[in-house]
Amino acid sequence: MKKLKANFQDRSYDIFYQLGLIDKTGTLIKPLKTDKKVVIVSEANIKKLFGSKLEKSLKQSGFKFSWVLLRGGQEKTLAEIERLYHLFAKQNLSRHSVVISLGGGSVQDLACFAAATFKRGLKLVQIPTTLLISSDVSIGGCAVDLPEGKSLVGTFYQPVLVIQDVALLKGLPDIIYRDGLAEIIKYSINAGFFDQLEKDFVKLIKRDLKVVEKYVYLSNKIKKELTEQDERDCHDIRIQVDLGHTISHALEAIMNYKISHGQALGIGLRGAVLLSEMSGGLSKTKRERVEKLIVDSGLPYTLPKGVTYAELIKHIKKDKKCYGNKLVFILIKDFGQLTITHKVHENMVKKVIDLIK
Ligand SMILES: NC(=O)c1ccc[n+]([C@@H]2O[C@H](COP(=O)([O-])OP(=O)(O)OC[C@H]3O[C@@H](n4cnc5c(N)ncnc54)[C@H](O)[C@@H]3O)[C@@H](O)[C@H]2O)c1
Numbered sequence: 001m002k003k004l005k006a007n008f009q010d011r012s013y014d015i016f017y018q019l020g021l022i023d024k025t026g027t028l029i030k031p032l033k034t035d036k037k038v039v040i041v042s043e044a045n046i047k048k049l050f051g052s053k054l055e056k057s058l059k060q061s062g063f064k065f066s067w068v069l070l071r072g073g074q075e076k077t078l079a080e081i082e083r084l085y086h087l088f089a090k091q092n093l094s095r096h097s098v099v100i101s102l103g104g105g106s107v108q109d110l111a112c113f114a115a116a117t118f119k120r121g122l123k124l125v126q127i128p129t130t131l132l133i134s135s136d137v138s139i140g141g142c143a144v145d146l147p148e149g150k151s152l153v154g155t156f157y158q159p160v161l162v163i164q165d166v167a168l169l170k171g172l173p174d175i176i177y178r179d180g181l182a183e184i185i186k187y188s189i190n191a192g193f194f195d196q197l198e199k200d201f202v203k204l205i206k207r208d209l210k211v212v213e214k215y216v217y218l219s220n221k222i223k224k225e226l227t228e229q230d231e232r233d234c235h236d237i238r239i240q241v242d243l244g245h246t247i248s249h250a251l252e253a254i255m256n257y258k259i260s261h262g263q264a265l266g267i268g269l270r271g272a273v274l275l276s277e278m279s280g281g282l283s284k285t286k287r288e289r290v291e292k293l294i295v296d297s298g299l300p301y302t303l304p305k306g307v308t309y310a311e312l313i314k315h316i317k318k319d320k321k322c323y324g325n326k327l328v329f330i331l332i333k334d335f336g337q338l339t340i341t342h343k344v345h346e347n348m349v350k351k352v353i354d355l356i357k
């Protein structure tokens with residue numbers, strides 16, 4: 001079985017990759033030190049699809065389990081976290097209890113935040129069910145939103161196990177599947193596998209599962225490597241995974257989270273390549289190649305009507321990367337070569353926003 005080892009001293013863990021792996025969940029959790037109590041955090045539609053497989057596997061390995069079903073939707077609120085705390089308390093979960101997050105990024109962020117903070121930390125197992133969160137599975141952190149902005153409240157936290165079964169992505173509606181292509185394009189720029197991705201893109205869009213697994217693996221590999229070097233995001237290394245997210249997070253907040261993370265990221269990435277070209281790093285040809293993949297993904301390419309520069313810049317200034325009066329941007333010099341700068345002037349951001357209108 002293909003695997004990645006995430007190295008964080010005494011908090012190291014494995015990320016396993018195999019089609020049909022959900023059936024082995026119980027076997028994979030069994031060697032971990034647990035109290036045999038499992039809470040599965042998910043959504044009703046996801047439980048319906050994969051619940052019986054997961055239950056069967058947990059039963060076979062002697063685990064007691066219960067389900068907590070979230071409301072679903074993009075919004076991740078502190079009210080939903082509080083609801084999880086009360087349910088965890090009702091079950092009398094201990095620090096050796098397991099929280100399985102079965103779902104997309106919304107489920108994962110809520111499950112992770114609650115698991116990280118209840119009794120100061122339960123054991124978190126992640127089973128991603130969207131392409132977006134498979135490729136951008138939480139390695140080291142999670143966050144929830146405030147009305148003031150996206151992902152403003154969060155924590156650094158490592159899971160104890162990640163189960164990557166891309167067969168779970170086969171039936172995703174196209175519109176949700178596409179969101180994940182934005183994260184994979186981003187990681188291909190981070191890690192420099194963009195040329196390869198370009199060649200495989202049609203197969204990836206058609207969900208050739210071997211190809212899907214390959215790009216989920218490559219995306220996780222670079223996220224893991226950057227996080228291992230800078231777990232708490234303070235050395236300008238891990239921040240690179242935020243490429244394209246400055247504009248996209250602002251856009252999500254303005255739209256009151258009615259736009260998906262992946263759709264906003266497609267637009268944010270376009271902003272990032274334009275800004276990178278304008279600031280003299282990225283060549284025009286490479287900027288156009290990235291834009292082509294965004295178009296081929298079927299992701300939106302321009303800002304939704306009515307979104308103004310004034311609103312965007314107001315939210316960009318609240319981004320978790322920014323401080324003082326400084327705008328912090330991640331720029332691309334070349335594929336696999338990124339820089340962090342606080343020297344981008346507001347005029348340049350305005351020019352880019354005008355171009356993506
Ligand atoms: N903590 C992190 O590392 C991290 C990384 C990336 C994104 N995120 C967050 O993730 C969120 C977006 O996640 P997402 O794009 O996965 O969306 P999502 O979790 O909101 O899921 C989108 C929809 O897909 C449905 N769904 C999920 N799996 C399915 C399946 N297999 N088949 C059919 N339907 C399915 C869900 O019920 C939901 O309606 C954003 O809030 C973003 O901020 C967090």
Ligand SMILES: [Zn+2]
Nearest residue numbers: 136183261265
């Ligand atoms: Zn993202």
